[in-house]
Amino acid sequence: MQFQHKIAAVLFGIFMLLTTPVALANLLPEDNAVKSEYMEVQRDSEVYSLVGEHVIPVGEVKRGQLIQVFPADAEYYEFKFGYGTGFIDKSDVRGIGKSRKVKEDDLGELHKPLTNQNLITQRPTNVYTAINNQSEVFGVLEENLRYPIIGKLKDSLNNTWYEVNIGERLGYISELDAEIDSGIPVLTYHHMLKNDENKRFRNTSTTTSDVAFSNQMAYLKQAGYDTISLYQLEAYLHNRINLPGKVVVLTFDDGLKSVYRYAYPVLKNYGFRATTFVISSRIKRHPQKWNPDSLQFMSISELKEIQDVFDIQSHTHFLHRLDNKRQPILLSRSLHNIEFDFEHSRRALSQFNPHVLYLAYPFGGYNKNAIQAAKDAGLHMALTTVRGKVKPGDNLYTLKRLYILRTDSIPIMAERIANKPSMPVAH
Structure with a gap:
């Protein structure tokens, strides 16, 4: 127990350095140039690692086994564990005598x-x-x-x-x-209302009720799910970070005031994190009086208030519109026009977040120009509304997401996000 506390205290500083957006987005595989040696485990020894945001016990190595360790703190050695580093108490291992030959794997x-x-x-x-x-x-x-x-x-x-x-x-x-x-589920939400005030948006599938959302978040907490950021998701997709088995990403498109009003308090209560993809041209200078019969957008002060829970990313600046054929206007724009918009959005959102690295395509619409523009504008990932989970090897500019609707029961939600292969279906 004392060793665990020591590890947690020492590694808290490491965690704070490694979990900044820039560090996670640019995390490189560790450099094993440091001198290492094989040592023998003297007793069944508990080992630890940084998994997600926490240094936790991750298992044990049995007595008599050999592992390759690296010099570290006075009380522990480091060793390779998954895509990160494991830690073992120095008193639990010893050098190998000359009589014992190491057959390296x-x-x-x-x-x-x-x-x-x-x-x-x-x-x-x-x-x-x-x-x-x-x-x-x-x-x-x-x-x-x-x-x-x-x-x-x-x-x-x-x-x-x-x-x-x-x-x-x-x-x-x-x-x-x-x-x-089978991959990590990225859940998608938009608008949120109380049932008794929802008169205009009852037939809109992307509008959920505050009760349904609260129940869904309660399920995630009870079932032991952790929420991770898009920075962590990017590191996962590049095979650079250890994560728990049960994780989800929560995303909210558009930057609507209803998210501030109903989703934010629930997420804060459960200690969850989320991302809001904001249409930067629709940010209000001052908060609007609440009106459930219209689509209202968050103000500057509201966006700043929710940043202890929400990471702010791009949903374009002027491209969140449909053309006269009811198609996303982005699909008919030139590469230069799209790239200009993406860059404009990043600049506009920099007052909230200097690390705007991710985009959700408006209405889920994208093409080759949109993908190239996202790359050219310096974005690291872009998300669609194609249904499915995300895993290493996926195209970072056509990432899938999942909808959990207000009409979906908790068992349906549990089945949809559980670790099992899913067939992608266009939304």
Whole structure:
């Protein structure tokens, strides 16, 4: 317990540095040029890592196992853990005597993580030293972890095993003990009203009720989901960060006053974070008197007030309109025109956020010009309304999202965001 407190205290500063938007957006794989050595674990030893925003116990390494460690704080060593760093108490490991030869595992080019391939642990999960559950146990991974897979192997009974790297040692996890990561759900919301005041928008699918939203957020909290930022999502898509198994991204399009009025207090109460994609030309200079019969947009002061919960990103400046054929006007604009708008939006939103790196296409409409303009304007990712989850290997400028409607029951929501493959369907 004392070691855990020490780790948490020392790593809080590291966490604060690594979880800034710029750091997460530009996170690079760690440099292993620091001198390392293999050491033997003297007792079943609990290990820790930064997962999402918290330094937590992530499992244990069994007595007698070897791991490659790096010099660190006076009380712990560092070692490779997933896409980040693990920590082990120095008193739990010892140097290897000259009589013991280390047979290093082959971790060359053939053992780079497979694209799109992470596993998710649903319970404490044994990591074996061979593809046989009668073989020696190297260690245990805790539940609710995403962990990169190096390879897939078949045993003599044709069962699949996932190959992983922990501390530069190869370990094996049975497919019966873990699930393949199907991606992270990015949930989409727009307008929000109380049922008794919703007269104009009852037939609008993108308008949800305050009660439905509150119940959905209560479910996420009760079911153990964490909310992550788009900066963390980008790092996940680049295979640069360890995340829990149960995470969602919450997004709100347009920058509507109803989000300030109804969603913000609920999210703040649960300690959740979210992103609002703001139409920068529609920001009001002063707050408007509440009128549930019209679509109202947040003011400068309201946007600043919600920033303890909401990250502010772009929903374009003047391009959130339909043409006379009811098609998104963005689709008929030139590359130069779109790029100019995206850059204008970034500048306009810089008063709230100096790190406007993400865009939601208006009405979900995009084409080759829109994608190229997003890249040229310096945006890192762009989101659509095509239904599905996101995972490493996806095109960063056509990312999918999911709608949870006011008519969807909590069991339907639970099924939609659960870790299972989903077929993308155009919204």
